[in-house]
Amino acid sequence: MSANVCRSQAEAATVCLGRHHTSPTRLDVSFWESTDGQALQLEWPMPDDRARASWLNRDDATRDGAYAIVLSVLEVTRGLLPLSRTMTRSGADWWVVPADRLAADSHLNYEDAIRVEVSGMDRCRSEGALLGRLQDKTEQVRRGGDGPAMAGVVAFETRRVAFRSA
Amino acid sequence: MSVELHDRAMQVAADAGERARAGDAEGSRALLVEAANLEAQAYELIPGERRRTRGAIAVSAVSLWLQAGDERMAAALAARVLAADDLPEAARTELVNVIVDTQRRRQAASSGRVSALGSFEVALRGPDIRVAGAVPLETVLLKMDQFRNYIFRVGELVLQLPFRTSRAASELADSIVPIVSPATIGSYRFELGVELLPEQLTLVSERRRIDPDEIAARAFEIIDEAVTSPDTLGERVREPLYTDWFTRSIRGLAPTGKGLNEIEVSRPATRSSTKLLPESGKQLDRLIQAARRAARKDLASQPQEVEALGKLRAVHLDKGWVVVVDERGAEHQFDIGAGVFDDVIGPLVNHRVKIAATREGRNLVAQDIVEAE
Numbered sequence: 001m002s003a004n005v006c007r008s009q010a011e012a013a014t015v016c017l018g019r020h021h022t023s024p025t026r027l028d029v030s031f032w033e034s035t036d037g038q039a040l041q042l043e044w045p046m047p048d049d050r051a052r053a054s055w056l057n058r059d060d061a062t063r064d065g066a067y068a069i070v071l072s073v074l075e076v077t078r079g080l081l082p083l084s085r086t087m088t089r090s091g092a093d094w095w096v097v098p099a100d101r102l103a104a105d106s107h108l109n110y111e112d113a114i115r116v117e118v119s120g121m122d123r124c125r126s127e128g129a130l131l132g133r134l135q136d137k138t139e140q141v142r143r144g145g146d147g148p149a150m151a152g153v154v155a156f157e158t159r160r161v162a163f164r165s166a
Numbered sequence: 167m168s169v170e171l172h173d174r175a176m177q178v179a180a181d182a183g184e185r186a187r188a189g190d191a192e193g194s195r196a197l198l199v200e201a202a203n204l205e206a207q208a209y210e211l212i213p214g215e216r217r218r219t220r221g222a223i224a225v226s227a228v229s230l231w232l233q234a235g236d237e238r239m240a241a242a243l244a245a246r247v248l249a250a251d252d253l254p255e256a257a258r259t260e261l262v263n264v265i266v267d268t269q270r271r272r273q274a275a276s277s278g279r280v281s282a283l284g285s286f287e288v289a290l291r292g293p294d295i296r297v298a299g300a301v302p303l304e305t306v307l308l309k310m311d312q313f314r315n316y317i318f319r320v321g322e323l324v325l326q327l328p329f330r331t332s333r334a335a336s337e338l339a340d341s342i343v344p345i346v347s348p349a350t351i352g353s354y355r356f357e358l359g360v361e362l363l364p365e366q367l368t369l370v371s372e373r374r375r376i377d378p379d380e381i382a383a384r385a386f387e388i389i390d391e392a393v394t395s396p397d398t399l400g401e402r403v404r405e406p407l408y409t410d411w412f413t414r415s416i417r418g419l420a421p422t423g424k425g426l427n428e429i430e431v432s433r434p435a436t437r438s439s440t441k442l443l444p445e446s447g448k449q450l451d452r453l454i455q456a457a458r459r460a461a462r463k464d465l466a467s468q469p470q471e472v473e474a475l476g477k478l479r480a481v482h483l484d485k486g487w488v489v490v491v492d493e494r495g496a497e498h499q500f501d502i503g504a505g506v507f508d509d510v511i512g513p514l515v516n517h518r519v520k521i522a523a524t525r526e527g528r529n530l531v532a533q534d535i536v537e538a539e
Contacts, residue, residue: 002180083178086222095222103207107167107210110219125394133394140439142430146216 001072001082009071012064014047015055016122016156022046029073032134032164039079058122062156066120067093070152073161074116075099083113085105092117092141092149115149115166117141123154134162142166172223174203179230198234206229206243221257228264241268263434267392270347285359286345286386286433288313290483294425301354304516305425308537310346311513312419313358317344319411320358325376329407336509341376354359378435386433390440391414395450413450414510414534420447422539435493451536458505458522458533469524475538476496478519483508488532490521502530 135150182197268428423444432439
């Protein structure tokens with residue numbers, strides 16, 4: 001992932017978080033397959049007016065902010081790194097791989113890469129709404145291709161991040 | 167080798183995005199063509215045993231051609247890859263879809279019509295759906311009728327036409343044609359799209375050119391917002407009258423749980439999907455009832471509330487009344503109130519409905535008509 005894309009998505013995340021919280025913020029992370037949740041402390045700079053104006057489009061900000069949060073959480077909790085953004089028709093948002101599989105290889109290798117579908121919710125009425133979205137996204141990514149895949153949903157209002165393997 | 171070419175393709179595609187954002191559409195397109203060529207070269211170099219990787223990069227190259235607006239090249243590459251390579255099923259399906267979509271649009275174009283790239287799929291699920299996707303005609307006709315009216319209203323919103331309150335037909339009725347593609351087996355699934363008739367282009371160009379893709383995209387977005395965040399539907403639609411109409415229309419689209427318990431709407435182009443469930447309709451109903459209660463509070467005298475259940479047998483749009491036949495066969499006439507839209511209740515003729523009405527003098531005025539559970 002390029003530094004520019006990384007910075008841009010991180011800024012989107014600060015705008016989304018800034019609508020509901022102040023830094024530092026506790027993120028409650030769960031993986032469907034595991035009973036234990038995980039709490040992560042997230043420190044972030046409050047966005048200035050310029051950043052807020054740049055991310056005035058709520059949909060764009062929520063989508064890119066969710067990318068930043070999901071990819072960061074996957075790296076910290078599962079050691080997964082982004083390999084590439086997927087194309088429009090390719091079934092998910094990102095390809096990620098375990099850090100140790102990013103070995104030098106002159107040919108592309110997506111054989112064991114995980115397709116990740118990401119969804120962001122600015123407001124979230126309930127935990128049920130979050131899990132409902134997670135189920136929908138899991139089904140979507142399952143239908144969209146073969147091999148390992150997962151969905152990750154970020155609810156900025158409730159500081160929740162939930163994952164489920166497809 | 168392939169990594170290098172792919173990285174360059176992605177960089178060039180990112181540059182194309184920057185150009186597009188800066189308003190340089192032509193420059194962006196040229197870069198996307200370059201990116202598509204680089205990605206196609208990367209695909210050729212990936213070792214044959216890496217089937218999943220070859221599938222992902224082939225789809226990526228085809229997608230870049232589509233983004234560059236060159237469907238012919240996209241379909242040609244898809245066909246070549248399908249003929250020569252043993253790709254995983256998901257990648258093959260994507261490539262076949264590109265060829266089918268291209269052919270469909272080519273067919274429409276040959277008669278001067280414009281077909282939407284971003285049509286959406288509707289899947290009906292529930293006890294009414296029999297083995298192999300067989301479905302009672304009445305069930306599917308109701309939903310198709312409701313979706314047709316919904317698409318016209320979305321088109322009017324996209325074109326920023328004033329909200330249509332009269333009983334007149336949509337101004338777009340002679341310009342766009344909602345189309346439905348054959349269902350596939352499983353759930354009852356059909357594809358909805360929009361075609362634009364060529365002779366109407368000049369008629370609407372004074373306002374704004376109709377973009378069938380934009381209508382399809384907005385149609386999906388509005389349903390998704392109504393399902394996931396009904397409270398904020400107004401922020402998404404931004405026009406209060408349209409918001410009220412969409413709230414009522416999507417409540418009507420949502421399954422009651424009796425014959426259908428799930429309607430999935432998805433956009434194959436973006437892989438987005440959303441589900442209308444009985445609860446989705448109930449949530450929207452709560453908003454509608456809350457708005458009615460709030461409106462009633464402002465009235466000097468409180469009208470008597472009446473509720474009726476029966477089959478909607480007649481709608482007279484010019485005279486503004488409906489007739490409902492109750493369980494005993496007795497007919498009841500209601501005037502059509504302000505919150506009842508003919509293109510929301512029209513599809514409900516011959517279906518069981520619940521009417522919330524008020525008594526105004528000797529007349530009963532229907533304030534809300536909804537399909538009975």
